[in-house]
Amino acid sequence: MAPPTSPTGPSTDPSTCPAAAARIEVVDLTASYHGRPAVAGVNLKIEPRQVTALIGPSGSGKSTLLRCMNSMHLTVPGAGVTGSVLLDDVDIYTAKISPVEIRQRVGMVFQRPTPFPTMSIRDNVLAGLHLGRRLGRGSHDDLVEQALVRAGLWHEVKDRLKAPGGRLSGGQQQRLCIARALAVEPEILLMDEPCSALDPSATLTVEDLIKEIKQTYTVVIVTHNLQQAARVADTTAFLTVPAAGEPGRLVEVGPTERIFSTPRQQATEDYITGKAG
Ligand SMILES: Nc1ncnc2c1ncn2[C@@H]1O[C@H](COP(=O)(O)OP(=O)(O)OP(=O)(O)O)[C@@H](O)[C@H]1O
Numbered sequence: 034m035a036p037p038t039s040p041t042g043p044s045t046d047p048s049t050c051p052a053a054a055a056r057i058e059v060v061d062l063t064a065s066y067h068g069r070p071a072v073a074g075v076n077l078k079i080e081p082r083q084v085t086a087l088i089g090p091s092g093s094g095k096s097t098l099l100r101c102m103n104s105m106h107l108t109v110p111g112a113g114v115t116g117s118v119l120l121d122d123v124d125i126y127t128a129k130i131s132p133v134e135i136r137q138r139v140g141m142v143f144q145r146p147t148p149f150p151t152m153s154i155r156d157n158v159l160a161g162l163h164l165g166r167r168l169g170r171g172s173h174d175d176l177v178e179q180a181l182v183r184a185g186l187w188h189e190v191k192d193r194l195k196a197p198g199g200r201l202s203g204g205q206q207q208r209l210c211i212a213r214a215l216a217v218e219p220e221i222l223l224m225d226e227p228c229s230a231l232d233p234s235a236t237l238t239v240e241d242l243i244k245e246i247k248q249t250y251t252v253v254i255v256t257h258n259l260q261q262a263a264r265v266a267d268t269t270a271f272l273t274v275p276a277a278g279e280p281g282r283l284v285e286v287g288p289t290e291r292i293f294s295t296p297r298q299q300a301t302e303d304y305i306t307g308k309a310g
């Protein structure tokens with residue numbers, strides 16, 4: 034793993050320094066379920082310290098592609114993958130990297146907030162640490178604070194860290210899940226429709242947070258909300274199903290502004306103007 038850095042320069046204290054952002058390159062990737070391709074022939078570069086949005090109609094393979102980026106796809110029964118996902122030039126499917134290390138380096142936040150409801154806020158933040166980070170006992174409090182600060186939740190919960198995670202609002206729970214993901218110091222954060230269960234105000238809070246964390250992390254977000262993609266993403270990739278029964282395909286990828294203002298493919302234009310999908 035690359036050495037940790039911070040905006041103010043390298044730090045020697047592992048409890049205070051975020052991990053370096055990493056690059057992902059997807060090469061000729063096909064992901065299938067029970068031998069049937071769900072998304073095929075994908076080539077995509079995910080740049081560090083950028084937000085990349087995956088957009089496209091339901092069933093086009095956005096979640097499948099996202100899960101391929103940290104090998105979680107292979108935890109689904111019957112799932113298969115061909116092609117490569119290079120994490121800083123190392124293929125996660127052929128190199129001898131354990132799934133635990135991959136998921137520590139490439140964290141994930143899901144559509145519905147998934148805190149452990151009866152576990153305390155503090156323990157929720159620490160819940161991912163068995164993935165590999167080892168810290169001295171005294172560092173746990175610092176780590177909890179830092180992760181909650183980075184997730185924009187600290188001021189709302191600092192006086193009730195022992196309260197159950199399930200007592201927070203939906204938007205707070207989602208930020209708690211983001212804090213839990215950040216606490217293991219990933220290099221990349223994958224987010225699958227992280228705001229779809231949130232109200233507009235909580236959505237904007239999480240979007241602000243995404244813009245903030247991209248200073249340090251590489252972020253890939255799946256969203257059905259095109260305004261959200263336009264607001265938060267530097268790069269946008271459009272996927273679609275070309276014909277019924279076919280696997281999803283990556284149609285076009287580029288700077289978000291260009292994709293929304295002058296898409297090069299008709300299918301992209303039809304989708305973003307609401308004519309299709
Ligand atoms: N666990 C699974 N078993 C079998 N097929 C699956 C499984 N998960 C997804 N698929 C299929 O893979 C294809 C892509 O699904 P995926 O969930 O990746 O699409 P998506 O673009 O994320 O859709 P949505 O926008 O509805 O979340 C679909 O045809 C879907 O039916």
Ligand SMILES: [Mg+2]
Pocket residue numbers: 095096097255
């Ligand atoms: Mg999905």
